[in-house]
Amino acid sequence: MKSFKLFLSFCTLIRSSTTSPDTEECYSEPMASTNLRLWVETEDFGIETQTINFFELELALIRKEGGPYWYLADDGFQGAFYYESDDLGEPRVGAYLYPDFSTAVLGLWEDHVLLQGQATKLVKACRSGESWSLEFGDLSGPNLTYSPPSHFSLGLNAVQSDPFELSTVEVRRSKIEGAENGLFTTRDIISGEVVAFYSGYIINCNMYPRGLDRRVLSAEESLIRDMYYIELDIEREHQLCIDLPFELGNDINRYNATLGHKVNHSFKLSTEFMLFSVHPVLGVIMSLIAIKDIPANQELTVDYGYETEDKSLVANWFLEIWNKYGSEENNDLEEENNELKEDNINDLEKDINDLEEDTNDLVEDTNDLEDTNDLAEDINDLEDTNDLAEDTNDLEDTNDLEEDTNDLEDTNDLEEDTNYLEDTNDLEEDTNDNNPDLYHDEL
CATH class of the missing domain: 1.20.5 (Single alpha-helices involved in coiled-coils or other helix-helix interfaces)
Structure with a gap:
């Protein structure tokens, strides 16, 4: 399959359209995704939405009678699912649009879980009356399927780059004194937008991450070993954490499936960590969210949030x-x-x-x-x-x-x-x- 045209009757959903059905308004990228995001962010739906619980967040179902099904994740801040049918519990063809509403995964889904698909990019969006038609480019990259991480698996190939991050961030030499690599934007970012993902092994936070490690390590060595260790911001009976071993997290040639761990610390931060619940492959992971508008080619920073009460447990550079x-x-x-x-x-x-x-x-x-x-x-x-x-x-x-x-x-x-x-x-x-x-x- 080289390209897709999906006729999306996901109308502005105004029952009596103010646009003539014979008049078609088309947008090429980047205006195509911009107008789709504007439609979502302004909630220009015209009908009431139905709220559906989906694990750690809510999906807003938007559908006009006879039209396709749109599920906005976290009011669109975490992207959206689109299906032409509502065969709940059965495999159905659909698409997941990442939060930029430009990067997408097209394939076969069951209850919003990806069975098989590939990445693509939106190239054109046309609006005719109360309907949209979307045109995607060539499918690219490996076949994708839902594969969540666990305590023994990263969930996917460690060097399989995320299609959304490929168009949003990249790792470069940091401009911060004492740091090595850092995470930089490759396009302009709007405040509140997702900029990167953070994944690794999923473990119980109360479980020692290196239970069989018999080495006696100094505080500094322990901090280096646990450098890429972060709590998964999700309510569970047992608190879960994301752990990325230092030898993987410190080498993008060995792990670049997600790049959020490469962001450097600063008290003058530009991003913050936030739960992301609908990654099409990894599922529930963490993400970096912009807290202000960030121009392209800007190094991203975040507050690591280290506790300073016991200074023996804090890295010297942080102190x-x-x-x-x-x-x-x-x-x-x-x-x-x-x-x-x-x-x-x-x-x-x-x-x-x-x-x-x-x-x-x-x-x-x-x-x-x-x-x-x-x-x-x-x-x-x-x-x-x-x-x-x-x-x-x-x-x-x-x-x-x-x-x-x-x-x-x-x-x-x-x-x-x-x-x-x-x-x-x-x-x-x-x-x-x-x-x-x-x-x-x-x-």
């Missing part, structure tokens, strides 16, 4: 770094305290100046308020004056009305007197007319 770091930390702390004091003094002076300005503004506002009150009083006084003027005018109008009324009454009296006089004259005339003799006598 030297610890003391140096403590001294640097104290100097940095003193500088930070001085900077903090200066900042506090500057802030206090600024606050005082601001308070003075606010006080002056308040005084000005108070004066303005008093002026406003005076103006309001003047306005009220003016209104009272206007009211008084109106009342005066009203009073004058009342007096004029009274005068007019009196004049009218005088007029009426005059008219009455005139009428009375006229009546008197008329009476005299009538009297004279009726008594002419009287009139003559008078004459």
Whole structure:
């Protein structure tokens, strides 16, 4: 099989698509994996996911009716499984996409356990409506199958490189003083991203890793022997650890199945150890997770977390770094305290100046308020004056009305007197007319 095209109806899973079914949007690498990761990280699914317990983590099942099955491991931070069918308990064809959503293993799976497959790379992702189609490149490398490590087996060929690590990290000469080799990035890493894996023999932590070793070793020699010994961060009745013998861990020509053990110590770390539960070949192992964005060609570091209470059990090189770091930390702390004091003094002076300005503004506002009150009083006084003027005018109008009324009454009296006089004259005339003799006598 030279290439694969898998039609993945793993839609953005929006029931009514906003993209026309006839419109196809295609992305080549690196944009293909970038868009797939964006789809996963933004949880742009459109339907509720179903949670399925899978040993040490949960898988989120995403499926639209009639479509394929997607199982996101740890919300996609540990990659994803894809199947075209849901034949639980039966072998089925599918793919596991590593956390970069570019490196993949295609093959036959049963309950997320790899029966047979090979590594490949994503070369194109096309989205049409609510569906994606993925195109992978040529299959490469040896046939792969699930083969977990144990206390007597590494689980796989010790020099069989991991396909994900091949595109993410490599071992080079370390830039750290006193160190030999170190682990470097070969591409830009995003904070929270898996950068490398850490595996070896799986043993009981309470069991002495070299039970039949009769040599009497110094503390320094014991530390060298147990250099690549790390707890497997998993809850069990008996705590499990990963142990990689020094002769293997110190020589990448003898062991390079995983490279996480090559990371050097620093208190100014860029990664941290974290459990990884879905490695397609090794299963449950440890991994290195970036705690910040890391550019390509950068040496990775991690805090080994050695206990320093009993210094006889701690390597001299670690104590030297610890003391140096403590001294640097104290100097940095003193500088930070001085900077903090200066900042506090500057802030206090600024606050005082601001308070003075606010006080002056308040005084000005108070004066303005008093002026406003005076103006309001003047306005009220003016209104009272206007009211008084109106009342005066009203009073004058009342007096004029009274005068007019009196004049009218005088007029009426005059008219009455005139009428009375006229009546008197008329009476005299009538009297004279009726008594002419009287009139003559008078004459």
